[in-house]
Amino acid sequence: MHTSLQEHTGTRISRLRRERNLTQTELSQLSGVSISTLTKVEQGVIPASPYVVGRVAGPLRVSTAEIEGQPYSDELRADRLDVLIRPIREALDVYDLGADPDIHARQLATLHAESEDLCAKVRAGQIKDVASRVAGLIEEATTAAHTAGSRDGWLTLASLYRSAYDVATKLGYPDLAQLALTRLNWAAERASDAVLGGMYHYLRALTYLREGQYRTGSRLTTLGLATIEQAEESRERQVVTGQLHLGASVLAARAHDEHQAKHHLGEAERIAQATREAGQVHWLAFGPTNVKVHRVSVLAELDQYDKAVEAAERTMIPKDWPKSRSSHHYAEVARAQLWTGQVEAAFDNLLQARKTAPQQAKYHPLVRDTFHGLEAAQRRLPDSFLSFGSWLGPQR
Secondary structure: OOOOOOOOHHHHHHHHHHHOOOOHHHHHHHHOOOHHHHHHHHHOOOOOOHHHHHHHHHHHOOOHHHHHOOOOHHHHHHOOOHHHHHHHHHHHOOOOOOOOOOOOOOOHHHHHHHHHHHHHHHHOOOHHHHHHHHHHHHHHHHHHHHHHOOHHHHHHHHHHHHHHHHHHHHHOOHHHHHHHHHHHHHHHHHHOOHHHHHHHHHHHHHHHHHOOOHHHHHHHHHHHHHHHOOOOOOHHHHHHHHHHHHHHHHHHHHOOOHHHHHHHHHHHHHHHHHHOOEOOOOOOOEOHHHHHHHHHHHHHHOOOHHHHHHHHHOOOOOOOOOHHHHHHHHHHHHHHHHHOOOHHHHHHHHHHHHHHOHHHHHOOHHHHHHHHHHHHOOOOOOOHHHHHHHHHOOOO
């Protein structure tokens, strides 16, 4: 017997369903998820896809984070990450209090360099380092921005709010992520930056993507595209426009709208041919590689797992590509391979996701549910499977 995770997404769906006195048939009818899929998910035979999680969240009257078991409190406590959340929340609360007389802020150029370093570390998967530094930097930059009252000050503060959003998202605190986004928009308005406004709508759309509210998310990407048209033509504007199309493609795919998904993917590909790789423009990793990675995501969200695996085999990840994006890609490929019965290959990609960005992979619901699906497959797996389960830790 392998070391089993105590509760996976399927068992949480089953528990929540029974708590609400719903039968599987009733939840299937309310959510639009087939009874066959729902049964297999609850039994752990197949991992719960983001589409399934999003569809059942409404009838169960809970957030997708609760269904996925986030935040993983025991693991966060063991890694001493839980104590870093409250300071971030407190730092986000002082946005409108003006300059703090007890804080002697450094020069804006220094704070900007610090904010860029945090963005780079997020992309490198160094979540703990970012979580430990971002609250103090937000407080310092808040004072600096209010004191200077300049565009550069508000842009630096907005960047730090974006890093707080990244930390909250990756550690499973959607309410904190929403608060960070609200602050980012507040700073962007003061900087009068249309490109950053488009970025805000893109990141906000991603929160609705995670919550399974695809129509609202799609409306936000449309609003983001309209907002960014107000900016002057530039490579920066092209990159954010392309990323908005990538976000829209996944939203459409998760809503099983293949036509719109492929339309937005095509638009992103067209833009990427002009921008080429633009990894450091707002740290979006936009370019031809990201388009190929999103094609794998789109096919998987459309339940075309065989085609997703084929697309992944044609996708070469550059060595200098952001580790956070690479790790997420490997996790998605692992899920697609599990669905197509490629158990050993799926586990190899989970190992690759962990090797590439261990802190991110540990708290990724997709990694955890795919691991459980591999365990449920009851096939021979390498001894390293046991240590992988121990590394993840028991879910609640």
